[in-house]
Amino acid sequence: MFEGKVAVDLRGLAFDRISDGAVRRIAERIAAGERLGPADALAMYRSNDLMGLGTLADAINRAKNGDVVTFASNQHINPTNICTLRTTCTFCGYARLPKEAGAYRYTMDQVLAEAAHAADGLTKEYHIVGGLDMKAGLAYYQEMFRTLKANFPHVHIKALTAVEIAHIARIEKMTWKDVLIALREAGLDTMPGGGAETFSAAVREKIAGKKLAGADYIGVHRAAHELGIRTNCTMLYGHVETLQDRVDHLMMLRDLQDETGGFLAYIPLAYHPDDNALGTELGRRGTSTVGTDDLKMLAIGRIFLDNFKHIKSHWIMVTQAMSQVGLHFGVNDLEGTVVREKIYHAVGAHTPQGMTLDSLLTLIRGAGKQPAERDSFYRVLRTFDISAPETPVAV
Numbered sequence: 001m002f003e004g005k006v007a008v009d010l011r012g013l014a015f016d017r018i019s020d021g022a023v024r025r026i027a028e029r030i031a032a033g034e035r036l037g038p039a040d041a042l043a044m045y046r047s048n049d050l051m052g053l054g055t056l057a058d059a060i061n062r063a064k065n066g067d068v069v070t071f072a073s074n075q076h077i078n079p080t081n082i083c084t085l086r087t088t089c090t091f092c093g094y095a096r097l098p099k100e101a102g103a104y105r106y107t108m109d110q111v112l113a114e115a116a117h118a119a120d121g122l123t124k125e126y127h128i129v130g131g132l133d134m135k136a137g138l139a140y141y142q143e144m145f146r147t148l149k150a151n152f153p154h155v156h157i158k159a160l161t162a163v164e165i166a167h168i169a170r171i172e173k174m175t176w177k178d179v180l181i182a183l184r185e186a187g188l189d190t191m192p193g194g195g196a197e198t199f200s201a202a203v204r205e206k207i208a209g210k211k212l213a214g215a216d217y218i219g220v221h222r223a224a225h226e227l228g229i230r231t232n233c234t235m236l237y238g239h240v241e242t243l244q245d246r247v248d249h250l251m252m253l254r255d256l257q258d259e260t261g262g263f264l265a266y267i268p269l270a271y272h273p274d275d276n277a278l279g280t281e282l283g284r285r286g287t288s289t290v291g292t293d294d295l296k297m298l299a300i301g302r303i304f305l306d307n308f309k310h311i312k313s314h315w316i317m318v319t320q321a322m323s324q325v326g327l328h329f330g331v332n333d334l335e336g337t338v339v340r341e342k343i344y345h346a347v348g349a350h351t352p353q354g355m356t357l358d359s360l361l362t363l364i365r366g367a368g369k370q371p372a373e374r375d376s377f378y379r380v381l382r383t384f385d386i387s388a389p390e391t392p393v394a395v
C-alpha cells in the first residue's frame, strides 16, 4: 500500500567534511547499507560536528529527493480552543477552559466563513486541529467535514491529531478505528502529526500529565494506517527532554513506519517558552531553542529515519532563515500557508504566520534548490525555476 524503505546511494558523499570520527563511521555504515541503531542516534545527538551531520543528511536527502523542495498551499483552521487538558499541558498557550476569557468554538457558519478563502481555487488543503472540547464530538466534526467537502470538494482535509481522535473516541465510547472510519466517511483524507510532544512517560508527566500516552499516539496512527489513512508525525523538542528521550521517540516512529509505511513526513517542532506555564517554571521566557539544536533535529531525523522520504521544517517555529539553512541539513519540505497569506494581504490584513509565494520561492531558490508545489500526498503539482538570485535577498 505504501512506499517502504528508500535505498540511498552515497557515492558522492564528501567524507572529508565529517570531522567527528563517530559520525564518519556512521556515514560509512550507511553507505555500506547498514541500518543505524539507537546508540548511533545518541552519538549523533551528542556530536558537535554540526557540519558533518549536515553533510551526511544533505547527501541522503539528495539521494532521495534531488534538489527539489516542496511546499503545500494549505490553510489552517482551528475550530475550538476549549480543551479539557488546559491546566495540565503546561507547554501550551493556546487552550482555554469553557468559561475562560478568549474561549471559542466555531459554528459551522464560522468554519465556512474561514474556509471560504479557498473559493479562489488556490487552497488545496485544510489543516484542522483544535482543543479537546467536550462539546466537539464526532457529530461536530462529521458535520464540519461534510460541509467543507460539499462547498470545497477540491480541498483535501488533513485533520485531527491522534490526541483528538482518542478524545472523540473516549467521549463517544467508540474505538479509535470506528471514529476514524466515521470521519473518513465524512471527508477526512489524512491526519497531521501533532500531539506527539516527546513520548517519554517521565517527560509527559512533567509537561503534559494527562495527555494520550506515547504508545497510544502510535496506536492511533497504526489504526489510521491500517485503514489506509496516511499521517504525519512530529517531536516537540527543546523543553525538558533528554537526548535519550529523543532517541527513544525516533525509534518508535521508525518502528511504526517499518510496520505500516503510513507516515508521509517527520516534522520536528521547536518548543517556545513564552505565554505558557512551563516557560515560566523553567525561567526561559523570551528564549527559544538554539540554532544548532534546530539543525541537528532536522539532520538526525533525516539520517536516522531511513524509511521516511520527507523531512519537513516548520519555518513558523524556527524562523524562515533557519528553515532555509535547514534545506542543507536534510530538509526537502517546508510549511506552506502561502495562499492564505496572499489572500490576507490582498485585503490589507496583517498575517504573522504567512509568506507570499514570491518570498517562499526566494527562500528556496536562495538555498540553491528547486521549488515545487505539492499536494497532500507529496505529489508534485508544479515546479518553478531553480534560478537563484544574483545577490542574497531577504525573505
Ligand code: SF4
Pocket: 083, 084, 085, 086, 087, 089, 092, 093, 094, 095, 130, 131, 132, 163, 211
Ligand atoms: S491537548 Fe493540545 S490544545 Fe489541549 S492543552 Fe494540550 S496542547 Fe493545548
